[in-house]
Amino acid sequence: MDFSGLNVAALLPELLVSGGGLLVMALHAAFRGRQDRQLVWVSLASVVAALAFCLNPLTVEPGYFGSALSDPMAFAGRITVLAALVLLLPGGVAYARSRNLPQAEYLSLSLFAATGMMALASAGDLIVLFLAVEVLSISLYCLAGLMGERESSRQAALTYFLAGSFASGFLLFGMALLSGSAGTLDIAALGTGLARVSGTGTQWVALGGVVLMIAGLLFKVGAVPFHSWVAEVYSGSPTVVTAFMSTAAKAAAFAGFGRVLLALGSVSEAWVPLVGICAGATMILGNFTALVQGNFKRMLAFSSVAHAGYLLLGLMAVGAAGESLEAVIFYLLPYVLANAALFLVAAKVSQAGSGNYKLDDYKGLARRNPWLAGLLALLLLGLAGMPPLAGFMGKFMVFSAAVRAGHTGLAVLGILTSVVAVFTYLRPVVYAWFHEPEESGALNLDGGLAFVVWVAGAGLLLLGLWPRLWLDLCAGIGV
Amino acid sequence: MELNSNGVALAVLFGLALALVGVMYLAATYLGPKKFNKAKLQPFECGMDPVGSPREGGLRLRFYVVAILFVVFDIETIFLYPWAVSYSKLGLFGLVEVLVFLGALGIGLFYVLRKGVVAWK
Numbered sequence A: 001m002d003f004s005g006l007n008v009a010a011l012l013p014e015l016l017v018s019g020g021g022l023l024v025m026a027l028h029a030a031f032r033g034r035q036d037r038q039l040v041w042v043s044l045a046s047v048v049a050a051l052a053f054c055l056n057p058l059t060v061e062p063g064y065f066g067s068a069l070s071d072p073m074a075f076a077g078r079i080t081v082l083a084a085l086v087l088l089l090p091g092g093v094a095y096a097r098s099r100n101l102p103q104a105e106y107l108s109l110s111l112f113a114a115t116g117m118m119a120l121a122s123a124g125d126l127i128v129l130f131l132a133v134e135v136l137s138i139s140l141y142c143l144a145g146l147m148g149e150r151e152s153s154r155q156a157a158l159t160y161f162l163a164g165s166f167a168s169g170f171l172l173f174g175m176a177l178l179s180g181s182a183g184t185l186d187i188a189a190l191g192t193g194l195a196r197v198s199g200t201g202t203q204w205v206a207l208g209g210v211v212l213m214i215a216g217l218l219f220k221v222g223a224v225p226f227h228s229w230v231a232e233v234y235s236g237s238p239t240v241v242t243a244f245m246s247t248a249a250k251a252a253a254f255a256g257f258g259r260v261l262l263a264l265g266s267v268s269e270a271w272v273p274l275v276g277i278c279a280g281a282t283m284i285l286g287n288f289t290a291l292v293q294g295n296f297k298r299m300l301a302f303s304s305v306a307h308a309g310y311l312l313l314g315l316m317a318v319g320a321a322g323e324s325l326e327a328v329i330f331y332l333l334p335y336v337l338a339n340a341a342l343f344l345v346a347a348k349v350s351q352a353g354s355g356n357y358k359l360d361d362y363k364g365l366a367r368r369n370p371w372l373a374g375l376l377a378l379l380l381l382g383l384a385g386m387p388p389l390a391g392f393m394g395k396f397m398v399f400s401a402a403v404r405a406g407h408t409g410l411a412v413l414g415i416l417t418s419v420v421a422v423f424t425y426l427r428p429v430v431y432a433w434f435h436e437p438e439e440s441g442a443l444n445l446d447g448g449l450a451f452v453v454w455v456a457g458a459g460l461l462l463l464g465l466w467p468r469l470w471l472d473l474c475a476g477i478g479v
Numbered sequence B: 001m002e003l004n005s006n007g008v009a010l011a012v013l014f015g016l017a018l019a020l021v022g023v024m025y026l027a028a029t030y031l032g033p034k035k036f037n038k039a040k041l042q043p044f045e046c047g048m049d050p051v052g053s054p055r056e057g058g059l060r061l062r063f064y065v066v067a068i069l070f071v072v073f074d075i076e077t078i079f080l081y082p083w084a085v086s087y088s089k090l091g092l093f094g095l096v097e098v099l100v101f102l103g104a105l106g107i108g109l110f111y112v113l114r115k116g117v118v119a120w121k
Helices: A007-028 A036-053 A072-098 A105-122 A126-144 A151-182 A187-197 A202-221 A226-237 A240-289 A296-317 A326-352 A369-382 A391-405 A408-435 A448-464 A469-479 B007-032 B062-084 B087-114
Strands: none
Touching: A007 A036, A007 A072, A007 A126, A007 A469, A007 B087, A036 A072, A072 A105, A072 A240, A072 A326, A072 A448, A072 A469, A105 A126, A105 A240, A105 B062, A126 A151, A126 A240, A151 A226, A151 B062, A187 A226, A187 A240, A187 B007, A202 A240, A202 A296, A226 A240, A226 A296, A226 B062, A240 A296, A240 A408, A296 A326, A296 A391, A326 A369, A326 A391, A326 A448, A326 A469, A326 B007, A369 A391, A369 A408, A391 A408, A391 A448, A448 A469, B062 B087
């Protein structure tokens, strides 16, 4: 057999991260849990090594006979996932330790989930895509139930498992119909394969495949009408796990989704109306539901539904000629930075306050820790899309891509719902700055959390002022 | 309509199967004798009298864990067979891939043993 197309180096980031996960498991078992405090360093070492290999141009060639790609999309997806891990793992371990959750299992499952996410972003064929989706989903089901003594966590795990398996079924059946009618498993070749069968009876099979696959992917990204699991799973899971789900998992799912839709650009008339309706409904429902939440964690959950709507709008543009995934790639990184930091802040503020993520906990935060209140405002305004923060550039790029692709109505709807979102995000800020504190005493951040919040804030500002930095890096590595 | 053309034979078979099942169900419902007694209405438990309520105790989670472990190593065999058959063609590459696979499973097994999952208490 000829193995010249193998190029294991293309998968090195994934291999390093999954190897780190295995090592954490093995060390935990070997030391019978006595050295668990050191395991976070092992995990971070594997993540940093993977980051170094992503930046290494050695991995540009596709590997495993075209199944593993290293294009700008894969690069951006991998970096986004790894950045989320760097931000979340130290805080996550501290969270797990303080609540007596299994730390080693948290770390290794997070690394396994990240392996799936990275593979999803770099999947070149449908089988790898499905395997990646399953690896990330199964790890996340377990992570959702990590706080097993709490009913809400068990319920979140089961809900996520049932909804996710259902979605996987859709995805798999759609993939079977699609690859059967296009005659290929190669994602990039799906478009030409489908062009060959257009006009024959097979095109209806292909259409069924496209619709089912999109339904499965909409489920995974939590878009309307498949969003009902989001609130329960996000609010029931341990907060650090929710942070991981709503950032890295969502970014990876959108990377895979984008790759599939990019390949189906030649049959865009089949899916653009469908995705358009879902995008509009997701923006409206996500933003208005987030507006009325009195619970910070649920507010972030619905806000992440709303962001899925904007990202879908960005994906719709790739159906039009000449549009790339640039807008979506750009949108994801600041979203991930801001959300990861906000969930960790939410865990901290809630622990110091009511313990159940009430928005009232933020009252008078500026008196208790002005820096934290300032950074909270920065992160929330970044999510809302205020210039000069990166959220603004992300929204601007998504909306202008949509307008160029001829979806002006949806872009206007997106802008209007963004205005609604500003009210949602301003509420905790107003509470923090213009209300009297219910509890007195300073609320000090530990070093890890302060690092995360500062890095995320600086990232939002830097990417907002200098967006080409990230885009040029993506384009320069992969092409 | 040709009987052996695409799909027609399959449709006829499907229809016949449905009809047969329907006829048997209806026949059993209308023709079968219905003489119930206490023993007949009891849940079946291998010929013994049932003990206790099915709600108490239930199935222990341990059974599922063992079943999952079984499936994992069952799948290992499924992968090993084709590798063994085409060993000469896959050569060193195949050997390395299988070792990676076995290594990952081995770490999993080590973890499971250390966690005391298979210690039946």
